[in-house]
Amino acid sequence: MTSRWMLEVEKVRDVEVEWHIFSLSVLNEGRDIPEQYRSATANGWMFGRVVCAAQQAAGDASVLPLYTAMGTRLHPGKREIEKAVIAEALNEAGLSAELLSAADDITFDQKLRDSTAEALKLVGDDLGTPVIAIDGVA
Template sequence: MTDTTVDKTPDRTAVEFWFDPNCPWAWMTSRWVDEVARHRDLDVTWKVMSLFVLNEDQDVPDTYRDRLEQGQVYPRVVTAARLRNGDEIVKPLYDALGEHVHHRQESDPAQVVPAVLEELDLDADLLEYAWTDEVDQAVRASHQDGIDRVGQDVGTPVIAVEGTAFFGPVISPAPKGQEALDLWDGVVAVAKYPGFFELKRSRTVGPVFDTTA
């Protein structure tokens, strides 16, 4: 049921959202943007970025680098589906992957990807792109588009609102109703100030997933 007590704005707002399907924090932020979009007229374009690409030139432990490389499966399959089916498939595919990866905590891409493709009635042969580098150039181009908006010293997600881009916010759990809108207005407002660069505090909780959404 829609919360009729929250603010509404008449104009449509262009939003771009870059995510890596592996990232639980990007997933939390995406649920917040979904909540805002229920009450505000947002035109959200969902785009892939890659934690592997983000960290490939960084000094990170080998075990972490291996995990990031294995995680390329999900950005690749989303990109392959977008190239074949268009931008409109990206969000449903992200939602389905997030349900398996984050809510159900399923960790084997060899099981997750076929299940998600079947759920969305997508071509089973898209699976082949997940374990090759055939669409990596397109993954990197999408990733770089987001990074070019905010610089290298960021993570996922990246959001651009009417051309104003920022990393995050990193939140848990995703707020609802007026609280979600208040956070949205505050984040967008500070991001629009040209001299604003960073606001941060230590995380005290992990991702809190709302499985009822």
């Protein structure tokens, strides 16, 4: 919801949104979370890695379309995070299907951790998402 709201704000105000990766899988790593969130948290690593790979291959502009395509499938679509769903999102976002191979590439995990840590520096670790920062202040 907040990402959609920010897109509306961007239309009517003099703001330019920069989208960064925040991983609930990183945030909840090692935490005792309710059973109903465990699968999504475990599988969230796959999507996070693919977003990192897309950003690396196609630049920052690839993050929002991929995030939107995946978010639409997960939230109103009530789908689970799995490779077939990520592949659909890549296709909708106009990104290479080859990026799906990053889902299992743990070399992207540090990028996920670093990007999430940047947000947590602003607000602490007792949160979900999103984190909105203006000029480095949340």
